[in-house]
Amino acid sequence: MLGRLNHVAIAVPDLAAAVAVYRNTLGARVTEPQALPDHGVTVVFIELGNTKIELLEPLGADSTIAGFLVKNPAGGMHHVCYEVDDILATRDQLKAAGTRILGDGEPKIGAHGKPVLFLHPKDFQGTLVELEQV
Amino acid sequence: MLGRLNHVAIAVPDLAAAVAVYRNTLGARVTEPQALPDHGVTVVFIELGNTKIELLEPLGADSTIAGFLVKNPAGGMHHVCYEVDDILATRDQLKAAGTRILGDGEPKIGAHGKPVLFLHPKDFQGTLVELEQV
Numbered sequence: 001m002l003g004r005l006n007h008v009a010i011a012v013p014d015l016a017a018a019v020a021v022y023r024n025t026l027g028a029r030v031t032e033p034q035a036l037p038d039h040g041v042t043v044v045f046i047e048l049g050n051t052k053i054e055l056l057e058p059l060g061a062d063s064t065i066a067g068f069l070v071k072n073p074a075g076g077m078h079h080v081c082y083e084v085d086d087i088l089a090t091r092d093q094l095k096a097a098g099t100r101i102l103g104d105g106e107p108k109i110g111a112h113g114k115p116v117l118f119l120h121p122k123d124f125q126g127t128l129v130e131l132e133q134v
Numbered sequence: 135m136l137g138r139l140n141h142v143a144i145a146v147p148d149l150a151a152a153v154a155v156y157r158n159t160l161g162a163r164v165t166e167p168q169a170l171p172d173h174g175v176t177v178v179f180i181e182l183g184n185t186k187i188e189l190l191e192p193l194g195a196d197s198t199i200a201g202f203l204v205k206n207p208a209g210g211m212h213h214v215c216y217e218v219d220d221i222l223a224t225r226d227q228l229k230a231a232g233t234r235i236l237g238d239g240e241p242k243i244g245a246h247g248k249p250v251l252f253l254h255p256k257d258f259q260g261t262l263v264e265l266e267q268v
Contacts, residue, residue, distance in 0.1 A: 001161040004184040008142055008214060012259040021258060025231045026216075027135040048216070050138040050184040055259075075259035077211035080142060082160075082182070097159045124155060125146040125189075125209035 001090050003083035006112075006132050007045070007052040011065045012075040015042055015057035022046050022055070036111055040064050043111055054081075054111070079118070079128035087115050087133035099123045107133070135224050137217035140246075140266050141179070141186040145199045146209040149176055149191035156180050156189070170245055174198050177245055188215075188245070213252070213262035221249050221267035233257045241267070 012018040015033060022028045029047045036043060040063035046053040056078060058066050068078055084090045087107050095101060100120035110116035110132055119129040146152040149167060156162045163181045170177060174197035180187040190212060192200050202212055218224045221241050229235060234254035241249035244266055253263040 002156075002180075002182065005139070005142070005182045005187070008139070008211075010259060010261055018259050022136075025228065025233060025257075046136075048136065048139045053139070053214070072260055074256065075261070076255075077142075077214070077261055080187070080211070094159065099159060121210075122208065123159075125144060125152050126206055127144055127209070127211055 001084055001093065003085065003134065005051050006081040006083045006130075006134070007054045008080050009054040009056055009078045009130075010075060011056045011058075011068050011072070011078040013057070013069055013073065015044065015055060018055050018057075018075070019044055022053075034111070035059055039111065040066075079130050081116070081130035081132050083134045084131050085133070087117060087131055090131060091117055094119065135218055135227065137219065137268065139185050140215040140217050140264075140268070141188045142214050143188040143190055143212045143264075144209060145190045145192075145202050145206070145212040147191070147203055147207065149178065149189060152189050152191075152209070153178055156187075168245070169193055173245065174200075213264050215250070215264035215266050217268045218265050219267070221251060221265055224265060225251055228253065 019030050023030045031045045033042050033044050040060050041056045042059045044055050102118040107115035107117050115133045117131045121128045153164050157164045165179045167176050167178050174194050175190045176193045178189050236252040241251050244250035249267045251265045255262045
């Protein structure tokens with residue numbers, strides 16, 4: 001059921017500083033910052049040819065990545081996002097296998113305008129997994 | 135200078151258990167385990183179509199990932215690996231920009247039989263970065 005790697009997300013405390021590193025030091029193509037108040041983050045994407053890196057900076061008081069940055073003040077790898085064809089069918093298969101779905105278990109609309117779900121890192125060797133229907 | 139994302143590496147305490155999750159629960163294609171005594175790890179690759187996930191289990195007493203698993207006993211995302219055309223030219227550009235290269239700064243032969251270098255996570259928002267010449 002697992003499709004392509006849509007992106008790897010890295011949480012950063014200072015998006016402008018991180019963009020400078022990727023754009024200037026590593027010579028990468030970086031998109032313009034996009035504020036996503038519903039998700040509590042501002043994002044940019046680093047376009048790598050075969051996939052993307054998503055840099056996430058907290059936005060607002062209730063950012064979902066604020067806690068992560070308290071534990072990892074310098075930033076760090078936050079999650080991986082895999083593409084799936086049918087997010088509801090995948091969710092139901094995973095639930096039947098005992099995988100914990102985060103939140104209320106219903107897909108939300110993600111940064112790309114497509115339905116996404118997050119899976120519990122305890123079920124994936126400490127890695128937070130996002131699924132995106134493409 | 136940054137090319138494709140070659141792989142995302144995830145350190146795991148129990149490779150067989152992790153392979154079962156990716157193969158059975160997520161329905162992914164997983165390669166057979168490969169012991170790399172020189173790197174202190176046993177690896178498998180999860181083939182995603184556009185890139186790979188590398189699962190790393192410690193091998194031997196001096197594994198480079200042993201310390202990571204002490205801090206993260208359940209496992210977790212360990213590094214990202216970007217492809218470059220010319221690893222020595224890239225290294226020299228990065229050094230000139232102030233980036234710290236790990237070890238003695240000379241490329242080693244990695245899991246794919248190609249030259250690799252690791253860059254200091256403090257220079258990349260807490261993310262350990264591997265470069266591989268392809």
